[in-house]
Amino acid sequence: MSERLTPGSVTLTQLRAVFAGAPVALAPGWQAPVAASAQALAVRLEEGVPLYGVNTGFGKLASTRIPAEGLAQLQLNLLRSHAAGVGAPLPADVVRLVMVLKALSLARGASGVRVEVVEALLEMLALDTRPVIPAQGSVGASGDLAPLAHLALVLVGEGEAAGPRPAPIVLGPKEGLALLNGTQVSTALALTGLFAAEDALRTALVAGALSTEGAKGSDTPFDARIHALRGQPGQIRAAAALRALMSGSALRESHRVGDPRVQDPYSLRCQPQVAGACLDLIDQAAAMLGREADAVTDNPLVVEGGEILSGGNFHAEPVAFAADILALAMAELGAIGERRIALLMDPVLSGLPAFLVRDGGLNSGFMIAQVTAAALVAENRALAAPRSVDSLPTSANQEDHVSMATGAALRLAPMAENLANILAIELLCGAQALDFHRPLTSAAPIEAAHALVRGGAAHWGEDRVMAPDIAAVAALVRAGRFAALAAL
Known part of the structure; x- marks a missing residue:
């Protein structure tokens, strides 16, 4: 249609x-x-x-x-x-x-x-x-x-x-x-980054909820009363999404009483604050790019009454800023996701077998998958450096201040690909962690996420080549299959 x-x-x-x-x-x-x-x-x-x-x-x-x-x-x-x-x-x-x-x-x-x-x-x-x-x-x-x-x-x-x-x-x-x-090229590239960031944020909430369940973390930090006291809209929405993802989990109920841990590490406990701030940035970028997609950005322009005016609507500063804040959001979603991956690897923090595999030593499990995630986080941090503050004059100084919006938007695609792979690794780790808690089950959306992972990658019983598993789950991330499980 x-x-x-x-x-x-x-x-x-x-x-x-x-x-x-x-x-x-x-x-x-x-x-x-x-x-x-x-x-x-x-x-x-x-x-x-x-x-x-x-x-x-x-x-x-x-x-x-x-x-x-x-x-x-x-x-x-x-x-x-x-x-x-x-x-x-x-x-x-x-x-x-x-x-x-x-x-x-x-x-x-x-x-x-x-x-x-x-x-x-x-x-x-x-x-x-x-x-x-x-x-x-x-x-x-x-x-x-x-x-x-x-x-x-x-x-x-x-x-x-x-x-x-x-x-x-x-x-x-x-x-x-x-x-x-x-500004149609820079806007199209930034919109592509926006669409990827929106899906990635929802996927990150699913992956974070799965990791929280795998680590037997608490859902208390997602209580609506906490977030209402701060009043940040994205944070409130992210917390609501996490509560919905984990609602009705038998696994959560199994450790609600008697767990000696008073507070979880920040990568679990502060998910609404981080993902919520990213959500606010993504929403801001969406508003800016929505206006730009509707705009007339050439020059000179024929205005009401037939008068022809020269101006500067072609200057893509709004697009450059939108791309920069999308880059910040994507970098942070990956950074906190990698910290959850590292948490699941550590038996002291997670209570799970080291590197999420039995017979550690003989098997290395997810050890190097976490290294890959760390490498991708480092790359995205470098790519997230703002481009909108970098201007070089052109056309013999007639065009003496430029936005660099196209370069700012071009770097979003590789950042989105890196983020998809980080989230795929976290989803693989979260599913593996959940396996160790069977026969206890999680909430329906988390079980659906687990089933999606297992449709692309089997349980890690002993070492095998890791790359195909990451690729299979990353393809599901890019297709929006996990994002569809989170309501915002």
Whole structure:
């Protein structure tokens, strides 16, 4: 079933569906404002008004006037000269989301392009045309110029693409600039990171609850009265999710009375505080990216009354900040998860066999799986360093402050992959710990998580190759199978 998207009123739920491959259509009514903006631009051109990037050069060359006979060539030259990206191609699902965001932005009717340009983008989506867009080359200001140039070239019959191509179009005044100017690449990459972070947070709650059960930890720290006294919304929601995951556990009841431990280590006890703070960051990023996905981010813009204004909506600072806070959340979810893995390995803290295996010494159990998790945590910590504070001037200092949003968003995918593997290792360890407490059973959601793990990896009775087990459970993490067990 196709997603019918209304420019300016698109939801993150719709964009998730689009990212997953749902067909796309625009809601009726977008053509009139688009045509009106193109007409307003044509009128101003006839008046001979200097318009940036329409009848002038670009960047530092903005003071150079272009004669009427060179306007079409100007737009084509822009695409060719700016297609300077390098590196591996962006994934096809990200490119598809970029095209959708670009079509939505142009369909707002503030960019001065013709209806045919938007229709050409929609045709590429319908044909499953997949432009090859190198990942590197944007600093996240003046728009994602280089990557969007590689996309736009396909519209004019040039560039690289997989799949069938639409009939090429001839660009009118400003249309090349409108296609290149905008934050659609950085936004699509950040949205991809957002979707992964949302799933990872739910998975982390499931993994944390499973580890708590495996370590015979207490659910008292998740009591609603504790979190109400602090008032942090994410913390309150995370605690509620943990209570729901552990409600009705026979294993928990078995040690409610007589357990000599007064308090669990922080990695168990402070889960609502850490996961809740991460949840608040993810929600903040979602709000920022939701607005950006709906936005018009090129320049100059045709505003109400037909006036054409130059501004800076292409500066992707909101996207850079959103990506940075998503990176912080992902790094912390992995960091506390690795500490729970280490706790389960330690018989002094967990009361379980060392490294979660019988016949320790002869068997090493999960010893090196924890080392792998530690390596991934260290990598994510390095990747989490903020990118939004790092600006390098470009275009002979005309573009003297840039956001670095595209690089900030690009690093989210490897961070999400690292986090999926950390969570997979924790889920494997938690399931192994639960096995040692049989025949006692946990709550229904925890037992469902245990069954998912065991569907991909058998109980660890003696040493075997660990990597396939991690890969199998990580695939379930990426597919959202564990995330579906946690309600937020």
